[in-house]
Structures are given as structure tokens and as C-alpha cells.
Amino acid sequence: MPDAEKFLERMGDKITEVVHKPKRLYFVVKDDDLSEVAEYLFHIMKCRLSTATATEVHRGIEVLYQFSDDSTGDYYCPRVVMTDKEHPSMHSITPIVKGAEWIEREMMEFWGIEFRGHPRPERLLSKDHPQNLDQPYRFRRLS
Amino acid sequence: MNENSRNTIPVGPYHPLLEEAEYFTLTVDGETVVDIDLDIGWMHRGHEYLSEQRTFTQSIYLVERICGICSTSHPLACVHAIEDVDNIEIPPRAAYIRSLVGELERIHSHLLWLGLAGHFIGYDTLWMWSWKYREPVLEMCEKISGNRNHYGMMRVGGVARDVDPGQVPEMMDILDMLEKKMQMVAGAAKDDPVLHSRLKGVGVLSNQDAIDYCAVGPTSRASGVPGDVRKDEPNDAYGWVDFDRIVLQNGDVYDKLVVRVLETLESIKIIRQCLEALGESNGEILNNVKEIPPGEGIGRYEAPRGEVFHYVRTDGTNRPIRHKVRAPSYVNIPTYTASCRGIPVADALITLAAVDPCYCCTERDIKVLTPDRDPSNLDLLELSREKTDRIRREINGS
Numbered sequence A: 001m002p003d004a005e006k007f008l009e010r011m012g013d014k015i016t017e018v019v020h021k022p023k024r025l026y027f028v029v030k031d032d033d034l035s036e037v038a039e040y041l042f043h044i045m046k047c048r049l050s051t052a053t054a055t056e057v058h059r060g061i062e063v064l065y066q067f068s069d070d071s072t073g074d075y076y077c078p079r080v081v082m083t084d085k086e087h088p089s090m091h092s093i094t095p096i097v098k099g100a101e102w103i104e105r106e107m108m109e110f111w112g113i114e115f116r117g118h119p120r121p122e123r124l125l126s127k128d129h130p131q132n133l134d135q136p137y138r139f140r141r142l143s
Numbered sequence B: 001m002n003e004n005s006r007n008t009i010p011v012g013p014y015h016p017l018l019e020e021a022e023y024f025t026l027t028v029d030g031e032t033v034v035d036i037d038l039d040i041g042w043m044h045r046g047h048e049y050l051s052e053q054r055t056f057t058q059s060i061y062l063v064e065r066i067c068g069i070c071s072t073s074h075p076l077a078c079v080h081a082i083e084d085v086d087n088i089e090i091p092p093r094a095a096y097i098r099s100l101v102g103e104l105e106r107i108h109s110h111l112l113w114l115g116l117a118g119h120f121i122g123y124d125t126l127w128m129w130s131w132k133y134r135e136p137v138l139e140m141c142e143k144i145s146g147n148r149n150h151y152g153m154m155r156v157g158g159v160a161r162d163v164d165p166g167q168v169p170e171m172m173d174i175l176d177m178l179e180k181k182m183q184m185v186a187g188a189a190k191d192d193p194v195l196h197s198r199l200k201g202v203g204v205l206s207n208q209d210a211i212d213y214c215a216v217g218p219t220s221r222a223s224g225v226p227g228d229v230r231k232d233e234p235n236d237a238y239g240w241v242d243f244d245r246i247v248l249q250n251g252d253v254y255d256k257l258v259v260r261v262l263e264t265l266e267s268i269k270i271i272r273q274c275l276e277a278l279g280e281s282n283g284e285i286l287n288n289v290k291e292i293p294p295g296e297g298i299g300r301y302e303a304p305r306g307e308v309f310h311y312v313r314t315d316g317t318n319r320p321i322r323h324k325v326r327a328p329s330y331v332n333i334p335t336y337t338a339s340c341r342g343i344p345v346a347d348a349l350i351t352l353a354a355v356d357p358c359y360c361c362t363e364r365d366i367k368v369l370t371p372d373r374d375p376s377n378l379d380l381l382e383l384s385r386e387k388t389d390r391i392r393r394e395i396n397g398s
Helices: A002-014 A031-042 A098-111 B048-050 B057-066 B074-087 B092-120 B125-143 B165-191 B191-198 B207-212 B217-221 B252-279 B328-339 B345-354 B377-396
Strands: A015-021 A024-029 A048-055 A061-067 A074-082 A089-092 A114-117 B006-011 B022-028 B031-041 B295-303 B306-314 B322-325
Touching: A002 A015, A002 A024, A002 A031, A002 A074, A024 A031, A031 A061, A031 A074, A031 A089, A048 A098, A048 B306, A048 B322, A061 A098, A061 B048, A061 B306, A074 A089, A074 B328, A098 A114, A098 B125, A098 B252, A098 B328, B006 B345, B022 B345, B031 B328, B048 B057, B048 B322, B057 B322, B074 B092, B074 B295, B074 B306, B074 B322, B092 B125, B092 B165, B092 B252, B092 B295, B092 B345, B165 B252, B191 B252, B207 B217, B207 B328, B217 B252, B217 B306, B217 B328, B252 B345, B306 B328, B328 B345
Parallel strands: A024 A074, A089 A114
Antiparallel strands: A015 A024, A048 A061, A061 A074, B006 B022, B022 B031, B295 B306, B306 B322
16 A cells, blocks of 8 residues: 555554554544545545444444545545544534535434534434434444 | 526435335426435335344345345455455455356346336337346356345355356357347447437536545446446456446436446456356365454445445454445435436436436435334334325425
């Protein structure tokens, strides 16, 4: 991953817990730095957002964005960790990557994550649900 | 523009053409679509959660049933993700078999769409041709796997079933016939003045919009975005076979059609090379994988509609603690916002169909809150009825 070295050099002060596998780079980024990292990946490196995955783990709720560099087949995966399981909240990257709109709305709905700055913070799958759904869908196994 | 001259046209909850449940609200000014709102959530799935309750092998069977057309793409992306956790290698023969089945699926999916597209615009000859020549492809799938769909071929570390080298000459004959017929269909599609006048310049998705919406597959390749997982990250046998990446520039429905037709011919090239390799030798088809260590893996495959993406996170047990599935339609459907604005209503439906949307892939799980018992299918039916009634009341203004 030659471009990964350049990326690490440029963004090294903003990322921690780097896991480097063949064609995959996973790393943790602070919520405040996510926009800058996403901007660099999407606009400078011309990566495409494949999707994002929220997972509940012992230390909190993690959101892992999966950016694909289609020119090399490499993946860059910034991970944001939210330790407050009751009220998880982070910045949205939808203002930077339009393609993140649906997946962030889905994570909002399923995991109860607030995406600050999302242009359309509505439910994606159940906006017409007749019941008052005021809790996330996913069963919290580790709380 | 006068706001009072605008009207709302509901499309759905059953697509008038594609027979799947979804709902669009077209805001029109006269004949022109000025805005579109998408409403999904009509189907009740839950495969991500279900997969996390199952072993890796069971998950492969589960994801195979996400979609009836992409019934190789999902399990293939799933096994790629599990193999990516521990960089598991597969035998070369298994790689050829995986690519062979994947390309057969691409041909029958593209022919299915091509037939439907022809039918949508009243060109039933194209529909009958496409579905007629789809049959031999499904028969080849049946020869290889025993099924026309849901092949059950994929395993972590290889494939479940070998291809009999004795069947190769027969399948080569079918390919020769299919290639001639597809060249005829391609020629007819490219030269037909009716298709030109009906589809050219309709529902244009610009190159920048395709990039912004992170569109994939023929939807993006028709707009000049060259992404193709088979070339970008050549898994399985794709690094060993010769084929071209089909990219066109106009982004309209016509280019999406031509991309699919030309990709069908490329798929025939790939299948022929895979069959040649399989006919010449024998070998192992499955590496014995005893356990999956803790970690995370990304797997993807170029499904007929575009990149299908699976992410698996493991903890050393025999089941994933997180399994994320992202079907290509999930990123292609939002491009309607860009491609439908400004077009006449009459063009909207073929534009909505042009990305070859698959809503059963796109939908996620819905939790039905019932205080004293588990939800039944009758609860789900009742929810759908309530939603339809509410929309009907809104439209009627009462």
C-alpha cells in the first residue's frame, strides 16, 4: 500500500491504533478529526465510501467507515469510538460525502447514534412506523 | 416557478414495473419532475442480526438468500470477508469455479434486466429474446450446481462442488451459441432507432453525481467512473483471465443498457477461459479451514449491479460478532435524486428501473415492538396495511 505511507505521513498526528493488513488499513480517529480525515480520503485521495459499520463492543459503540481506493484496491477504515453508550454522538460526514446520507441515517435508527451536522436526520426505514419507536433497534448485548 | 402549480405523484408502494415494494413521491410541475423523495422500509429482513446468531458456514447459506438474483454475489463477498480475517488462500481450481459461477450469474442477471427494460418501454421483442437466451445460462448453472438459483457453491477456503471436466465441451457449445445471439442482441440494441430515441439523453447521471453518491457497477460505469472490483481488487480467477472493463460516458439509460449488454459479452469471454482451465486439469477445490481467529475482514465482489460489500468482525468463536452487508442498490438508489430531477414524468419510471434496483437486498431489519409476545407475520402484515392506509389518507387529504 504505497499510498498508505503517504496517508500515514500526512494524517499521522490524527490517528491511533493503526492495524495494517494486506490492502487494508484500520485506524482510530477522534471525532473532532473525522471530518478532516474524511475530506482527505474523499477529495484528495479520491476514495469512494463503500459503507460504514456500527458495532457495539465493551468499550462503547464504534463506527467504522470503509473508504475504498479503487485505483489500488486498498481500503482505508477510520474508526470513531464513542464510550457513552446511552447517548452516543459524533459528527456526520454527509456534508463531505453525499453517499454517507443513508448509512448514517440507518445507524442513527439502529444504534441510536446522533450524527451532528447531518443534513437530514430522519429515520430511513421506519419513518412511517405506527408505533412510537424511541429506542434503537439493535439489541444491546454488552451493556 | 409557481409552487401552486406543483403536484405530487405517488409511485408505489409496489413498483409498477419491478414488482418490489418501495415508495417514491414525485413532485411535478406540469410534466416535469422537480423533486423526488424515496421511502424504503417496506420489507422486513434482519439478515445482519440473524447472521450474528449463526456459524460462519450457516451465514453463507443465509446471505445466499438475501437476493434471488445475486445468490452467488452475496455468499462470495461473505467468504471473501471471512477469508480476509486470516488471509486464507484458496486452491486455483476453486478460484476458477467461483469466477465461473459468478459470471454465469452476471449474464443471467443482465439478461433479466435487459428483458424487463425492453418490456418497460414496449419493446417486447427484446424482452422475449433476452429471456429466451437466459434459459441456457440457467441450465448451465443447473448442470454445475444442481440449481438454477441458490447454488450453494461457496465455502470458506474454496467451493463445495467440483465441475466435471466431461461437461466442459457441452458448456462450450452453449457459450458459442450464446455469444452469437448476444452479439445479435448487442447489434440490435446499439443500432435500433427506437431504443435510441427512447433512451438516449434520458435520466442522465453525471460523472460528478456518480462520484458524489458513491454509485457502483453499471450505474457508475455508464457515467464514466471506471470502478470494477474484478479489476480493482482481482480476487479468485479475475487476475488470471483476460477481459475488458466496460466504461461509457453519457450516464443516460441508453449507456446503462449498452454497458450491461457489452459486459455480457465480456462475461462469456471469462467463462470460456475458466472452462478451458477447468477442463485441462483436476485438483483440490477446498482448503481445510479449522478456525477463524479474532479480527476483522472486508470482502467484496462485483455483483451484476455493482460492488457488494460484506464486513465481518470475529472474536475467535465460530460465529461473527458483527456482519455488515451493503448491497449495490443501497448506494445506487439514492442517485435517483440526481437523475430524475428535470425529466418528464413519462421518463421517470424507466429511469427508476435503469439502475436495476433490488429492494430486497437494500432493506434492513425492522423491530416490531410487541410487549407480551414475539411478533408474527400477521403483525408485519398489519403494519404494512396501516402504513398504506396512512399514505392513502394523506393523498386524499382526509
